[in-house]
Amino acid sequence: METAITKLLGIKYPIIQGGMAWVATYELASAVSEAGGLGIIGAGGAPASWVEDQIHKMKERTDKPFGVNLMLMNPEADQIAEVIAKEGVKVVTTGAGNPEKYVPMWKEAGVKIIPVVASVGLARRMEKCGADAVIAEGTESGGHIGETTTMALVPQVVDAVDVPVIAAGGIADGRGMAAAFMLGAKAVQMGTVFVASKESIVHKNYKARLVKAKDIDTKVTGRSTGHPVRTIRNQQTIKYLKLEAEGASLEELEKLTLGGLRKAVIEGDIKTGSVMAGQIAGLVKDVKSCKEIIESINDQAEQLLGGCQYE
Ligand code: TUI
Secondary structure, three states: OOOHHHHHOOOOOOOEEEEOOOOEEEEEHHHHOOOOOOEEOOOHHHHHHEEEEEEEHHHHHHHOOEEEEEEOOOOOOOHHHHHHHHHHOOOEEEEEEOOOHHHHHHHHOOOOEEEEEEEHHHHHHHHHOOOOEEEOOOOOOEEEEOOOOOHHHHHHHHHHHOEEEEEEEOOOOHHHHHHHHHHHOOOEEHHHHHOOOOOOOOOHHHHHHHHHHHOOOOEEEEEEOOEEEEEEEEEHHHHHHHHHOOOOOHHHHHHHHHHHHHHHHHHOOOOOOOOOOOOOHHHHOOOOOHHHHHHHHHHHHHHHHHOOOOO
């Protein structure tokens, strides 16, 4: 399927893999890029030296386009932004903030800039400062989230900007992809379904929990702190939500989640770790290769879209 995004990025399918902290390593990203989507290395909270090493490993595995996601709360964000420019990475996506200060450097280096936005206001601002596209991410997503749903956010962002819009949040099959295209999106970004892929390095307990997940299994913690995060409900989220309702301090709450994602992804501790996942986890029924995921979703979307105009 050819769209403004496949042309912009030089990829076969309009499917982008989310830049998930701890999960989006070169193993996953190279499998997605090799399968014809856009694989993304997620910097998360990692140091710049780790990101540089991941980019080198990615280049050894694939000569297809790939991107790096810069999570803007990373204490080494400035250094990672420089690594991205220096390494000639083709595409950068950003999350959890406003990347405006890095735009001139990335433009100079010829990097395509695609910020994640959770509001029309930020989408407009990103277009004005030179973004090549935006990812409109709804609150159905896993991890750090905004407030508006994908269904409501995507068409409003599409109407507000002229750059192509990529839809994210709550998409894990061809029906979701077709629906996103009907809302005016030119590509989709998916996270949860790729966490549960064969090539993701995530612990088997985490993948099994996603496969077992039902529609109502995610919870949002941290609304009171201004950093809402969606995860699969477990012992830890129940404790967090109780403390949050009792008005616990930021320090007390942060202590509870510190290192939680690593614990879940690497150690497989799904009881007290942070099992980030989107609301669509209930639709993930088995562990498939990235190639199978991408091809089946694209085929189903193409069938549903039939003769519709989506380019
Ligand atoms: O960034 C994400 N998702 C993430 S980042 C992450 S790492 C983390 N780990 C533990 C606690 C907190 C974070 C896990 N998941 N998605 C992209 C995204 N960006 N969603 C929402 C936003 C966003 C929200 C507000 C972007 C910009 C914004 O406002 C920027 C501004 O300054 O106006």
